[in-house]
Amino acid sequence: MKITAEIEGYIASREGEFLELLKTLAKIPAPSNHEEKRAAFIKDWLRKNGAQGVYIDGALNVVYPVNLGAENRLRVFMAHTDVVFPDTEELPLRVSGGKIFAPGVGDDTANLVALLFAAKFIAEKGLTPAEGRGVLLVANSGEEGLGNLRGARKICGDFGGRIDEFVSFDGVYSHMTCSAVGSRRFKITLRAEGGHSWGNFGNKSAVLELAELIVSLRDIKLPRKGKTTWNCGVISGGASVNTIAQSAEMLYEFRSDRGENLLLMQERLEDALDACRDRGVRVDCVLAGERPCASGVDSLGQRRLTERCRGAVRDWAGVDAQLEAASTDSNVPLSLGIPAVTLGCYAGGGAHTREEWVDTESLKAGYRIAFDVILDSF
Ligand SMILES: [Zn+2]
Incomplete structure (x- = not known):
């Protein structure tokens, strides 16, 4: 599905709502291995917005399955809920000069909100992926530090043999990861x-x-x-x-x-x-x-996925994302030979510091990138 004028209108009319969601979510503490509060909030939010079958798995991933069937081939889209800081009290957030400041506001809350925005659209419109295909939308746990990719490991463990493609929304849109450190x-x-x-x-x-x-x-x-x-x-x-x-x-x-x-x-x-x-x-x-490092990934499949994601960033944000090797949730599928890309849906800075910020204006392009990449499966 392409981003039509109608979908553009849908996004434009709800940007304010999602800016509020970002401010709410970014305040909820979620240290790695203790993402319970964010997970519970997201599960409720998805259900309230019409998503069916949402559950929290044993690794604290919030999973919204769409048309899994018994044997459908799966595409996975995820953004992580955990924050590098150990805070268990409300995280401090302030808005100033076109920026939102909070620890973890960009990495990865802004990307999480973009994923949830697309999830709401899919639920509201009752969209079904193409014949023989299922989609997993996941607010995952354990990406940072000693979280040790717990959420991605659980998803790949539960569904690995059926996953064709894996996209993690993480980091800023000027950088993209398509190989694993x-x-x-x-x-x-x-x-x-x-x-x-x-x-x-x-x-x-x-x-x-x-x-x-x-x-x-x-x-x-x-x-x-x-x-x-x-x-x-x-x-x-x-x-x-x-x-x-x-x-x-x-x-x-x-x-x-x-x-x-x-x-x-x-x-x-x-x-x-x-x-x-x-x-x-x-x-x-x-x-x-x-x-883990990558192992046995089909190079054509990897190139196709990378180009699709790069094209979306170019079309909506007007930047050529720099490709790099990094350590992200994509390590897990890449180590299993599954094509995977990590891309971002915002511009900002200060990741992994308490002064982290997101450029509010950049979220507009970010939402469209997420819709473009995810709706391609519908
Ligand atoms: Zn991250």
Whole structure:
């Protein structure tokens, strides 16, 4: 279905309503793995707007299935509900100078609202996808950080074999993701003898050992092919200024756009941890998150989907979206060989900061991008 003048009129007459929905939703806290409040709100909202069969699954995804049938091939459209900040109280929001400011207002609430706008249209008009096709519209959980793509994994686990295409609305419309950056994230804890800083001077310190470990990880020679990065994002440990630390820990990750590089980095990490053990340090390394790289995706199908999404952004926002590899919900379908694209429906900035903002005017193009990409299946 193309965006006709009638559909344009439908969107134009309801933009105010959806701006209000964005302001309401953006205030509802939704830390990764605790998206209950947003999920409940969205489920009620969809039902009130005529969507049938809406449910919340075991991963806190809100799922609106359209014409699934028993065997229909499926297209999935999702936008995530979770926000990077741990707030459990109402998130602060302010409007100023044509912008809306709130943590998570763009990433991913603006995209979520665009998805819900199209969902309302589909429900109100009683649209059915083409013969043999079903559509899943999903407000998904767990995209950010240690959410570990929980929502996308659940959808692919429940429906994977039937999914032909997967679109995630995430980020700004000037950038689009059509390949996956895989990653592994670890919580590494070191334990050493410790003791009194004066009386036991010379005993092994977990803090010092952690510093040594970080330096040895820094000195790892990165694989030459593709792009590979690492980060030690958080460190903590020790007890007091006059105590030789008995315990210290860090959060460490590496990323790559190639699966074989993840394996190489894993080997080198294990070598560095073994060197710690050889110095008599106790090492605990727990995998805290894992995002897969792409594997066996049909290149023609991927190109078609990418071009369709790029065309929609070009037509409505007048920009050529820059294609890049990133770590998004699309990692999961891409790792299963399902063509997938992550694209955005707004312009803004400050993602993952408390000063995040959305350009209110840009939402007009954004709603039309979402309608264009989703209604193509009807
Ligand atoms: Zn996001």
